[in-house]
Amino acid sequence: METEQPKQKSSPHVLIFPCPAQGHVNPMLKLAELIAIQNLHITFLNTKYIHNRLIQFNDDIQDLLECYPKLQFKTISDFHDDEEKHPGFGEKIGDVVVALTLYGKPLLRDVIVSEKISCLIVDGIFGDLAIDLAHEFGIQLITFRTVSACCLWAYLCVPKLIQCNELPIRGDEDMDRIIRNMPGMENLLRCRDLPSFKRLAKENEHIALDHVVFQNQQSLKANALILNTFEDLEAPILSQIRLHFPKLIIYTLGPLHHHLNTTKKTSSSSSSFFKADRTCMTWLESQPLKSVVYVNFGSITSMKGEEIIEIWHGLLNSKKQFLWVIRPNMVQEKGLLKELEEGTSKEQGLIVGWVPQEEVLSHKAIGAFLTHSGWNSTLESLVYGVPMICWPYFSDQQINSRFVSEVWKIGLDMKDVCDRKVLENMVNDVMVNRKEEFLKSAMEIAKLACKSVSCDGSSYNNFRDLIEYIRSTSP
Incomplete structure (x- = not known):
């Protein structure tokens, strides 16, 4: 049987x-x-x-x-x-x-x-x-x-x-x-x-x-x-x-x-839902170690013209190099993007429509990340040990930015403020005045993420x- x-x-x-x-x-x-x-x-x-x-x-x-x-x-x-x-x-x-x-x-x-x-x-x-x-x-x-x-x-x-x-x-x-x-x-x-x-x-x-x-x-x-x-x-x-x-x-x-x-x-x-401009990687190769502020407010954030101008002046006044992602649908005012590009010297800054973010954050030239505090961006920054300046837009981003600054101690929270002087000071705190403090905390969390x-x-x-x-x- x-x-x-x-x-x-x-x-x-x-x-x-x-x-x-x-x-x-x-x-x-x-x-x-x-x-x-x-x-x-x-x-x-x-x-x-x-x-x-x-x-x-x-x-x-x-x-x-x-x-x-x-x-x-x-x-x-x-x-x-x-x-x-x-x-x-x-x-x-x-x-x-x-x-x-x-x-x-x-x-x-x-x-x-x-x-x-x-x-x-x-x-x-x-x-x-x-x-x-x-x-x-x-x-x-x-x-x-x-x-x-x-x-x-x-x-x-x-x-x-x-x-x-x-x-x-x-x-x-x-x-x-x-x-x-x-x-x-x-x-x-x-x-x-x-x-x-x-x-x-x-x-x-x-x-x-x-x-x-x-x-x-x-x-x-x-x-x-x-x-x-x-x-x-x-x-x-x-x-x-x-x-x-x-x-x-x-x-x-x-x-x-x-x-x-x-x-x-x-x-x-x-x-990505956008076409990445890879010229940014060539530009980053020419920048010194941890000298660049990477700026990206995500795929949804909508900004008023006056907010963009304040951010721009804060970056320029900080005297630090910056790579800024400005999506085509992020700027409502006609001509503003052209004005920013023409007013930014190639030696100090580069403005592009989109980038391969993981590659950018992992690049040796990146010293800080000015971010909307979306969770994916926050995690990517954590993994690569990049300190953050947080300017949250909506939803979960408000609480993420609070944890970045007050719990994990790996950045500063610029929530509800859009002022050129405040940004200038925060960039210099993260990149110069408190650089070692933030880098130490960021690298410790990066090790935990890898583990x-x-x-x-x-x-x-x-x-x-x-x-x-x-x-x-x-x-």
């Missing part, structure tokens, strides 16, 4: 679905490549608009497909079909997110069915969209929050802050008022350091706060949570999240770009556990 052979498990098939914004696609595509290296099936789902920008400006996308036969890209509509009027990926990205949340479930369902998905890794912004589908198909759901742990914890503390009457913030509020009822961050944050959705909330805007509370609670209903951070960087905050949500599996895998670089032993693939993704480091081990968890999801 023949012995019945045990049924073999099928190979897991993971669907990764990021929010269609640069700061979300970037780390989630890095994660997709890390998983693909493990020879697992990956479907990376983008909106058509975002995918078209990826393949337009990145030759690496085709290289990825050739390198990893089990990785594929799929697209869905974002319900904004007019390319000329598309809100894109700037301040109006919220319009796309709302449309996908309201109408995207059938499209996501179709992909799950057609690709026989066994595990969902979905941007936390879409947690509500994916929960029902995960239950419907009996598959595991993992949410990926692309913000820092400290920002996520601030979001999760909203109900407590409302209960303690620390939120909402009144219109005439003293923005330096200390927030006292946030466990793990007592007496650290001021009103101005809260993520922008809260710091700008008025008394009659409880609906906006309620929506934020709902979305964050939904994202924690997943089977597991991925964070792009590392244990040594945000241990006290991670302890608070684990204490209050003990059933949630949390995988800290960051810094993901460095994790991938270490695994591949080469630079990670680009996922986390090295063999037996916390992020290395957590990724190994994540892969085992994904394999266990196969039917």
